[in-house]
Amino acid sequence: MKSFDLQVKNVSKSFGEKAVLKGIDVFIKDGQFVTLLGPSGCGKTTLLRIIAGFEKADAGEVILSGEVISNKSPAHRPINTVFQSYALFPHLNVFNNIAFGLKSHKVPKDEIEKRVNAMMEMVNIVDLKNEMPATLSGGQKQRVALARALVNEPDILLLDEPLSALDANLRKKLQVELKEVQKKTDTTFIMVTHDQDEAIAVSDRVLVMYKGAIVQDGTPEDVYEHPVNRFVATFMGECNILESERVTDKLAKVAFGELVLEKDPQWAAAPEGKCCGGIAIRMEDIHVCTAGENFDNNVFDARILERIFRGDYWELIAELPGVGNAESLKLRVMTDPDEIYNPGDQVKLYMEPQYLQVLAD
Amino acid sequence: MQTEVFEGKLTTRARMRKFGVLLTGPGMLWLIVFLLLPTAFLMVLAFAQRGSYGSINWDFSIENLRRLVGFSSFGWSPDNLLILWRSLKIAVITTVLCIAFGLPMAFWIANHGKTMRAFLFALIMVPSCTNLVIRTSAWMTLLGPDMFPAEIARFFGIIAEGESLYPGSFAVYIGMVSSMLPFAVLPLYTSVERLDWGVVEASRDLYAGPLRTFYHGILSQMMPGIVASVILTLVPSLGMYVISDLLGGGKYMLIGNLIQQQFGAAMDWPFGAMLGSVLIICSVISLVIFQRVGGKNFV
Numbered sequence: 091m092k093s094f095d096l097q098v099k100n101v102s103k104s105f106g107e108k109a110v111l112k113g114i115d116v117f118i119k120d121g122q123f124v125t126l127l128g129p130s131g132c133g134k135t136t137l138l139r140i141i142a143g144f145e146k147a148d149a150g151e152v153i154l155s156g157e158v159i160s161n162k163s164p165a166h167r168p169i170n171t172v173f174q175s176y177a178l179f180p181h182l183n184v185f186n187n188i189a190f191g192l193k194s195h196k197v198p199k200d201e202i203e204k205r206v207n208a209m210m211e212m213v214n215i216v217d218l219k220n221e222m223p224a225t226l227s228g229g230q231k232q233r234v235a236l237a238r239a240l241v242n243e244p245d246i247l248l249l250d251e252p253l254s255a256l257d258a259n260l261r262k263k264l265q266v267e268l269k270e271v272q273k274k275t276d277t278t279f280i281m282v283t284h285d286q287d288e289a290i291a292v293s294d295r296v297l298v299m300y301k302g303a304i305v306q307d308g309t310p311e312d313v314y315e316h317p318v319n320r321f322v323a324t325f326m327g328e329c330n331i332l333e334s335e336r337v338t339d340k341l342a343k344v345a346f347g348e349l350v351l352e353k354d355p356q357w358a359a360a361p362e363g364k365c366c367g368g369i370a371i372r373m374e375d376i377h378v379c380t381a382g383e384n385f386d387n388n389v390f391d392a393r394i395l396e397r398i399f400r401g402d403y404w405e406l407i408a409e410l411p412g413v414g415n416a417e418s419l420k421l422r423v424m425t426d427p428d429e430i431y432n433p434g435d436q437v438k439l440y441m442e443p444q445y446l447q448v449l450a451d
Numbered sequence: 452m453q454t455e456v457f458e459g460k461l462t463t464r465a466r467m468r469k470f471g472v473l474l475t476g477p478g479m480l481w482l483i484v485f486l487l488l489p490t491a492f493l494m495v496l497a498f499a500q501r502g503s504y505g506s507i508n509w510d511f512s513i514e515n516l517r518r519l520v521g522f523s524s525f526g527w528s529p530d531n532l533l534i535l536w537r538s539l540k541i542a543v544i545t546t547v548l549c550i551a552f553g554l555p556m557a558f559w560i561a562n563h564g565k566t567m568r569a570f571l572f573a574l575i576m577v578p579s580c581t582n583l584v585i586r587t588s589a590w591m592t593l594l595g596p597d598m599f600p601a602e603i604a605r606f607f608g609i610i611a612e613g614e615s616l617y618p619g620s621f622a623v624y625i626g627m628v629s630s631m632l633p634f635a636v637l638p639l640y641t642s643v644e645r646l647d648w649g650v651v652e653a654s655r656d657l658y659a660g661p662l663r664t665f666y667h668g669i670l671s672q673m674m675p676g677i678v679a680s681v682i683l684t685l686v687p688s689l690g691m692y693v694i695s696d697l698l699g700g701g702k703y704m705l706i707g708n709l710i711q712q713q714f715g716a717a718m719d720w721p722f723g724a725m726l727g728s729v730l731i732i733c734s735v736i737s738l739v740i741f742q743r744v745g746g747k748n749f750v
Contacts, residue, residue: 177649177650180671180672191658
């Protein structure tokens with residue numbers, strides 16, 4: 091059986107003086123749900139448009155199933171796109187919008203009927219068959235756009251910020267549906283998003299992009315738990331970053347004392363002195379010790395400055411006094427809603443070595 | 452103490468509904484007094500008769516309608532119907548040409564920077580600021596036998612030696628299109644500006660060729676602008692008579708000329724009123740047909 095592996099080889103692109111993509115290399119295996127994640131201006135949409143064929147790369151190749159497709163027009167690529175603005179045909183009803191690609195290919199009428207109906211069933215829009223796009227809600231338009239692309243059975247489906255225009259609840263619901271549809275159709279999905287929660291929720295693999303390059307490539311768990319650098323750490327949710335100096339291969343000096351780390355090759359290889367891009371710890375990974383709780387190391391005194399109610403958790407701002415002539419450091423700590431700490435309370439904070447992540451830069 | 456925000460209140464929906472009549476009143480009154488009443492009077496007058504020395508004889512009959520379709524004391528002649536047909540034909544062809552020329556122009560203008568766009572618009576609008584008769588007279592000179600357009604046409608064998616481009620139907624179309632084009636371009640330009648290019652890309656993404664993409668990706672979105680353009684071109688074209696008079700060289704009697712004649716030299720106001728009423732009805736019917744056929748699939 092043919093497998094639709096996509097290879098992006100050393101793709102670069104500039105708009106005028108500005109280099110938008112700087113030599114992107116990616117191999118995407120057939121059937122994966124891959125997310126291009128990054129802040130606006132990082133080049134993720136440009137990369138997607140190069141894969142779709144709407145932009146031409148200045149250098150590099152796009153290879154699908156072993157065939158170079160860089161010079162083919164979008165109409166000749168077995169790739170379909172779900173556009174950010176949905177881009178439904180305003181004068182065609184839902185059925186005809188979905189049937190558009192099949193009609194372009196002059197598929198027999200009864201087959202069109204069959205495939206469009208099946209697709210409408212899959213995305214739950216059967217009763218919208220005769221509606222015009224102008225009468226649809228955002229979520230319904232999104233489903234039509236998805237069906238319109240998928241009905242052509244593309245080798246790869248590209249999604250350009252497909253859920254960004256929807257409200258939070260609907261977005262979460264559609265994330266689940268998107269994931270289900272991807273599994274059902276067993277098609278490669280490549281989605282662009284700037285929303286890290288969305289990326290984590292739906293993807294098999296996340297490519298974090300920053301300033302025209304892929305800075306981290308891994309599973310959602312990987313990218314979240316083990317960010318490689320300061321950008322990824324702060325972009326993937328709330329994160330405390332500690333400026334650090336290397337003492338030994340498992341010991342780091344930070345403002346409020348010395349931290350024991352898990353063995354990290356990067357840390358071990360570094361020379362003594364200021365090392366790497368600091369150490370990251372997520373706010374949910376800092377533990378507030380209860381009375382009588384004891385740990386061997388990495389326990390520090392702190393004073394609560396503030397607490398902020400976040401609904402399903404409390405966010406505490408804790409101040410850790412500096413050691414020597416270092417200034418005190420404010421950290422953000424997450425606690426359960428039933429653990430009440432008040433501003434002014436003295437607490438002990440524990441940072442488990444396995445959650446301390448050394449950043450490259 | 453409670454404070455009231457008057458400005459806010461004035462623009463609420465309920466307020467607008469309540470006071471809407473007041474606000475639209477002056478405009479409404481104007482339309483009723485100066486448009487609706489005269490039109491109604493015209494349609495009544497159409498069924499009266501011409502008295503001696505151009506007076507109006509209020510004997511109602513359909514005599515004028517019979518005259519319009521060609522019956523007279525000398526038997527039947529197709530002249531009036533031919534004039535009406537010719538007027539319709541010229542108006543429709545002018546409109547089609549204006550849209551055909553206007554579309555690329557709209558895209559071309561939209562493709563420029565802000566300052567350049569303003570300049571191009573000024574270029575388009577400036578001719579409309581001069582008097583129609585003067586503009587048309589300029590065409591009479593320009594299309595004359597010794598001028599370069601005629602010489603070019605002669606060179607390519609389009610016209611014979613000694614002939615000129617004016618007077619004739621070519622001159623009439625030149626005059627019509629050049630005076631109507633600005634009004635066709637403006638609404639087209641607005642819809643080009645508002646184009647969602649995502650739809651065009653979607654069409655290409657869904658394997659459509661250039662023609663299919665032009666129709667479904669671009670025209671479909673521009674339909675409101677095209678409808679506006681057609682209305683702004685077709686309706687004035689139907690009543691236009693100065694251009695055909697000056698550039699058609701007397702061979703080009705249009706319904707506008709005929710009406711002008713009745714209210715002027717012939718002093719036959721009732722027949723003029725009948726012709727005018729028929730023209731209004733023709734305009735409305737052609738717009739309805741256009742909306743039904745052209746706008747069927749478009750919101």
